[in-house]
Amino acid sequence: xxxxxxxxxxxxxxxxxxxxxxxxxxxxxxxxxxxxxxxxxxxxxxxxxxxxxxxxxxxxxxxxxxxxxxxxxxxxxxxxxxxxxxxxxxxxxxxxxxxxxxxxxxxxxxxxxxxxxxxxxxxxxxxxxxxxxxxxxxxxxxxxxxxxxxxxxxxxxxxxxxxxxxxxxxxxxxxxxxxxxxxxxxxxxxxxxxxxxxxxxxxxxxxxxxxxxxxxxxxxxxxxxxxxxxxxxxxxxxxxxxxxxxxxxxxxxxxxxxxxxxxxxxxxxxxxxxxxxxxxxxxxxxxxxxxxxxxxxxxxxxxxxxxxxxxxxxxxxxxxxxxxxxxxxxxxxxxxxxxxxxxxxxxxxxxxxxxxxxxxxxxxxxxxxxxxxxxxxxxxxxxxxxxxxxxxxxxxxxxxxxxxxxxxxxxxxxxxxxxxxxxxxxxxxxxxxxxxxxxx
Amino acid sequence: xxxxxxxxxxxxxxxxxxxxxxxxxxxxxxxxxxxxxxxxxxxxxxxxxxxxxxxxxxxxxxxxxxxxxxxxxxxxxxxxxxxxxxxxxxxxxxxxxxxxxxxxxxxxxxxxxxxxxxxxxxxxxxxxxxxxxxxxxxxxxxxxxxxxxxxxxxxxxxxxxxxxxxxxxxxxxxxxxxxxxxxxxxxxxxxxxxxxxxxxxxxxxxxxxxxxxxxxxxxxxxxxxxxxxxxxxxxxxxxxxxxxxxxxxxxxxxxxxxxxxxxxxxxxxxxxxxxxxxxxxxxxxxxxxxxxxxxxxxxxxxxxxxxx
Numbered sequence: 001x002x003x004x005x006x007x008x009x010x011x012x013x014x015x016x017x018x019x020x021x022x023x024x025x026x027x028x029x030x031x032x033x034x035x036x037x038x039x040x041x042x043x044x045x046x047x048x049x050x051x052x053x054x055x056x057x058x059x060x061x062x063x064x065x066x067x068x069x070x071x072x073x074x075x076x077x078x079x080x081x082x083x084x085x086x087x088x089x090x091x092x093x094x095x096x097x098x099x100x101x102x103x104x105x106x107x108x109x110x111x112x113x114x115x116x117x118x119x120x121x122x123x124x125x126x127x128x129x130x131x132x133x134x135x136x137x138x139x140x141x142x143x144x145x146x147x148x149x150x151x152x153x154x155x156x157x158x159x160x161x162x163x164x165x166x167x168x169x170x171x172x173x174x175x176x177x178x179x180x181x182x183x184x185x186x187x188x189x190x191x192x193x194x195x196x197x198x199x200x201x202x203x204x205x206x207x208x209x210x211x212x213x214x215x216x217x218x219x220x221x222x223x224x225x226x227x228x229x230x231x232x233x234x235x236x237x238x239x240x241x242x243x244x245x246x247x248x249x250x251x252x253x254x255x256x257x258x259x260x261x262x263x264x265x266x267x268x269x270x271x272x273x274x275x276x277x278x279x280x281x282x283x284x285x286x287x288x289x290x291x292x293x294x295x296x297x298x299x300x301x302x303x304x305x306x307x308x309x310x311x312x313x314x315x316x317x318x319x320x321x322x323x324x325x326x327x328x329x330x331x332x333x334x335x336x337x338x339x340x341x342x343x344x345x346x347x348x349x350x351x352x353x354x355x356x357x358x359x360x361x362x363x364x365x366x367x368x369x370x371x372x373x374x375x376x377x378x379x380x381x382x383x384x385x386x387x388x389x390x391x392x393x394x395x396x397x398x399x400x401x402x403x404x405x406x407x408x409x410x411x412x413x414x415x416x417x418x419x420x421x422x423x424x425x426x427x428x429x430x431x432x433x434x435x436x437x438x439x440x
Numbered sequence: 441x442x443x444x445x446x447x448x449x450x451x452x453x454x455x456x457x458x459x460x461x462x463x464x465x466x467x468x469x470x471x472x473x474x475x476x477x478x479x480x481x482x483x484x485x486x487x488x489x490x491x492x493x494x495x496x497x498x499x500x501x502x503x504x505x506x507x508x509x510x511x512x513x514x515x516x517x518x519x520x521x522x523x524x525x526x527x528x529x530x531x532x533x534x535x536x537x538x539x540x541x542x543x544x545x546x547x548x549x550x551x552x553x554x555x556x557x558x559x560x561x562x563x564x565x566x567x568x569x570x571x572x573x574x575x576x577x578x579x580x581x582x583x584x585x586x587x588x589x590x591x592x593x594x595x596x597x598x599x600x601x602x603x604x605x606x607x608x609x610x611x612x613x614x615x616x617x618x619x620x621x622x623x624x625x626x627x628x629x630x631x632x633x634x635x636x637x638x639x640x641x642x643x644x645x646x647x648x649x650x651x652x653x654x655x656x657x658x659x660x661x662x663x664x665x666x667x668x669x670x671x672x673x674x675x676x677x678x679x680x681x682x683x684x685x686x687x688x689x690x691x692x693x694x695x696x697x698x699x700x701x702x703x704x705x706x707x708x709x710x711x712x713x714x715x716x717x718x719x720x721x722x723x724x725x726x727x728x729x730x731x732x733x734x735x736x737x738x739x740x741x742x743x744x745x746x747x748x
Contacts, residue, residue, distance in 0.1 A: 062557065105560055125528050270528055271554035279486075280548050284698040291697035295689030302685060339629060342693065342701055346636070346708070349689035353682040357647070360678040386650040389583050390643040396575045397639035401632060404568040409632050416636075 016437040023430055027320045034326035049330055051116070052337025052411055055285045057278025058116035061125065063268040065109040070264055074180075077253075079109050081261030082268070084254070085132045085223060090115060090124070111268060121275055129270065134175030134262020136209065137166035137219040137226075166219045166226070169209055175262035177202025183256045186244065192252035194228075194243040196259065203239025211235040220259070227258045288341045296322060296348055303352055307359050313434045314355035314427070321351050321426040328418055340411030347419025353390070354427035357383040376439070380432055387424070394420050441673045445665050448725035455722055459606055462613020465620070471612070472619035474627035477562050479555035481526040483534070485519040486546040497521060500537045504530050515699070518548065525552045565631040572638050577601055580642070584649065590664050591731055599730065600645045603715075603723040607641040608634050611710045615703075629704040637711030640686070644679050644719035651675045652724065664731050668724045676720055683716040 032038065036046045053060055070078045079102045090098040090113065099114040115124060140148075151159040179197040186193050198206050209218060213232045220228045230243045243255070300318060303311035325344065329336060362379030370378060398420070401413035475482060485492075494511045497519075501509040506523045514520045526534070535547055580597035612634065618624040651671040659667065687709065694705045 064556070108556075122528070122532050272525075272552060272557045273528065273531075274551040275547075275549060277486075277546070277548040280484075284700065287696060287698040288693075288701075291693045291695075292689075294696055295692035298688040298692060299685050302688060306681065338698065338701065339632070339704075342697075342704065345689050345693055345697075346686070349686035350682075352685050353643075356678050356681045356685070360675075360681070364674065382654075386647050389646045389650060392579060392583075393576055393642040393646065394636075394639040396579060397572055397635050400568050400572045400575065401635055404564050404571065409628060412632055 013437070016433060019433045020437045023320065023433060027323055030327035031323045034323055034330060036330075047330060047333075050333040050335050051281070051285070052335045052340065053114055053116060053274070053281075054276050054338045055281040055336065055341075056116045057276050057281040058114065059121050059124070059276075060272075060274040061113040061115075061128065061270060062272035063111040063113070063128075064271045065111060066267045066269065067109055070266065074260070074264075075109065077257050078260055078264060078266055079111070081257035081259075082132075082266050083111065084258060085261045086111065086113065086128055088223065088225065089127050089130075092127075125270065125273075129268065131265045131267075132175070132261045133223055134178065134259065135221050136169045136173040137163070137221055138169045138209070138213060139216045139219070140165060140167050166217075166221070169205075169218070171205050171208065173202065173205045173209060175265070177205060178259065178263035180263055181256045181259035183249075183252050184242070191244070192247045192249045194247070194252050194255050194259070196241045196243070198239040198241075200239070203237070206239060206241065207235060207237040210241075222258055222262050228255055284338055285341075288338065288345070292341065292345045292348065295345055299349060299352060303355070309439075310355075310359050310362075310435075313431055313438070314352055314359070316434060317355065317426045317430040318348070318352055320430055321423055322348065324426065325415075325419055325422050328422065329415065334414055334418065335411055336415075337411040339409060340415045343412040343415035344419060347416050347423065350394070351419065351423035351427060354383070354387045354424065355431055357387055358428075358431070372439070376435060380428070384428075387428070391420050391424060441669070442676075443669060444672045444721065444725055445669050445728055448721065448728075451721035451725065455606055455718065458613075459609050462609045462616075465613045465616040466609075469616045469620035471616050472623065472625045473558075473562070474625035474630075475522070475551070475558075476553055476627050477558045479525050479553045479558045481523050481531075481552035482549070483521045483523075483531075483547070484514065484549040485521070485538070486548045487517050487519055487542075488544045488546060489517065490542050490544045492519060492542055492545065496541060497538065500534055504533065506530075525554050527552075561628055565628065568631070568635060569638075572635050573601065573604070576604070576638065576642055580646075583646070584653065591727070591734065595730060596649055596727065599723055599727045600642055600649070602726060603645055603718045604638055604641050606718050606722060607711055607715045608637055610714050611637065611707050614710060615707070624703060629701075630707055633704050633707035633711065636708060637715060640683075640712055641715035641718070644683065644716055645723050647679055647682075648672060648675050648719055648724050652727075665728050668728050672720060672724055679716055679719055683712055686712050 032041060033045050036048075038045075065079060065082065067075050067078060083100050083102050087098065087100045090100060098116075099112070101112045103110040103112055113128060115121075145164050148159055148162055148164040152162075152164065177198050179199050179202070182195045182197070184193050184195045185191065210232045214234060216232060217229050218232050219226050220230070228243060230245070247255070296318070300311075300315040303314050303318070305311070307314065325347070328334070329344075334340065358379045360379075361383040362375050365375035365378045365382075366372070395417060398413045398417035402410055402417065497511055498509045501521070501523055506526065508524060510522045512520050512522075531550060531552065538545055577597050580600050581594045584593040584596045615624060615626055615630065619626070648671055651674055652667055655662070655667045655671055662670075690705055690709045690712065693701060694709065697705065
């Protein structure tokens with residue numbers, strides 16, 4: 001009987017050791033991923049953190065869109081079209097991860113544009129504000145195309161910026177002649193088609209162009225980029241055309257939005273602007289990291305002084321917590337703004353809360369006279385309700401903050417939320433495994 | 441063992457006085473809303489050692505029609521210029537004029553908010569505060585639903601909320617005073633700090649209530665006052681310690697962190713301190729007084745019945 005018991009204890013012990021080894025391996029991998037600066041690591045590990053504008057430097061622009069000319073039901077689609085247009089323009093600036101988002105505030109539509117690390121803001125603002133330009137272009141004759149391609153190959157500067165395939169239509173057909181574009185479905189094949197409708201003047205020009213170009217491509221360009229290359233099947237006189245083809249519904253929808261962006265320009269007005277120099281961001285980042293490290297060390301010293309041997313385990317759990325969190329931030333990725341880092345540093349101070357509750361409970365149980373191991377497992381069990389309840393109140397706050405406030409605050413709410421959830425895991429599971437494996 | 445029930449009157453006086461001062465400051469001085477609530481612009485320049493005549497800068501603004509210009513230094517080598525909201529055109533105009541006069545000066549930061557954004561932010565902040573308070577009341581009454589003796593669980597929730605009001609009134613009042621005498625403005629980070637204090641304050645309160653809940657179950661025969669007192673004494677170490685770890689990181693952030701987080705961290709620090717204080721000295725004793733009040737009324741009613 002005794003022999004069996006020992007055997008069981010040994011099995012239990014090796015199981016705990018295994019869990020600890022797994023935790024440590026995960027922590028090491030997470031640590032390498034979080035740091036990511038070693039040469040031997042695969043490139044995936046070197047993925048950078050996503051920094052908020054206040055740390056990377058950059059510009060945030062908020063535009064208000066004037067949709068008074070657009071029918072209510074088409075507004076979402078119009079805004080999406082506008083967003084695509086502006087995204088395309090912003091991409092021309094080589095911004096690393098431009099973010100262009102539509103936000104609806106009550107009756108008003110907003111466009112939030114974030115440009116990280118951009119130098120010439122003035123030019124960016126001018127370009128974003130321009131009205132999208134939609135035009136139809138005709139195919140060049142074969143010989144002309146070949147000649148231009150040849151000259152471009154020879155680096156003839158005069159030909160460098162010429163489109164070798166298409167030339168603006170003659171007479172010129174632009175977005176202002178297009179009444180609207182619509183997504184339809186072919187009644188026979190049920191495939192999505194894009195319908196175009198021109199105004200009276202546009203219908204005449206379109207008739208002339210289609211007559212001239214039967215069997216050829218009549219390309220549609222937005223801001224100098226081709227968005228559709230339909231082939232004219234026949235002359236169209238009544239000013240209504242359909243673009244058919246193997247569209248998916250999404251592709252067709254996107255084309256409609258793009259066409260409408262050119263047909264029904266939505267004027268936008270810059271109502272808010274924030275530009276932060278990259279230098280200052282870097283300085284702030286360094287200071288916050290320093291504060292975070294000092295805070296972490298202070299908490300570790302506190303735990304060691306107050307709880308001795310137990311403190312070692314909770315400190316180890318706290319370090320694992322810090323590493324795991326950083327890895328999660330990088331993995332998702334969470335945008336690390338200044339307030340986000342503040343939230344994370346705050347969560348370091350809260351992460352040991354569960355440990356303190358458990359260890360205090362353990363002290364009490366020992367006072368009553370329970371032996372070490374029993375007292376510890378009682379401590380874990382009995383501290384749980386208050387750990388749960390108190391963390392839920394913080395989680396509630398984070399959720400409200402995340403859903404109700406501006407993007408800067410969102411970073412704070414998200415890092416704090418991730419922190420609270422991870423800390424429940426490290427402070428309870430990790431600490432318990434460590435204690436079980438090493439505390440005799 | 442400290443008798444918190446006995447000393448509660450002193451704590452009530454201290455807290456009452458502090459909350460009163462806080463509310464008076466809020467009413468008389470009010471909070472000074474920052475640029476992100478009112479709209480406006482701020483331009484931060486790096487001087488690179490050049491000495492810049494403030495009047496010259498102000499004149500550039502004035503000449504473009506911006507009357508309210510306030511210029512202050514920031515750090516050793518920075519200049520902050522605040523004004524009403526500025527269009528991009530004028531912003532470029534101002535920069536080129538400054539560059540013309542002081543070529544070495546660099547633009548560090550420029551922010552301009554239209555008044556619409558500010559109004560929205562204010563509304564959203566108020567909504568967020570209300571929502572957090574409602575959620576926490578609901579959660580507390582849910583968490584303590586099994587404790588209906590000797591008082592209904594919602595009364596625990598209400599008591600906790602009273603403590604919450606106490607905990608956020610004090611930092612808010614302090615900012616009204618700081619705003620009046622030091623020109624400190626509140627921004628959206630301040631609102632965030634208040635909301636986080638709400639969460640933390642409940643945190644400590646829950647630890648004490650949880651112990652009371654447990655003791656009510658294990659020692660049903662004890663007097664309610666005695667249960668509360670023992671509950672506080674048994675949890676005081678962890679209340680203080682959990683707050684202390686938070687205070688440690690907040691102090692690190694306050695001393696070593698970036699200047700732009702200073703007031704945010706300060707708000708949290710003060711809130712954390714009073715949150716812990718109130719969860720020890722105020723919340724549970726308040727619960728006891730409510731209990732006494734209910735007992736008294738019950739006895740009175742019973743007395744009436746007997747008289748009949």
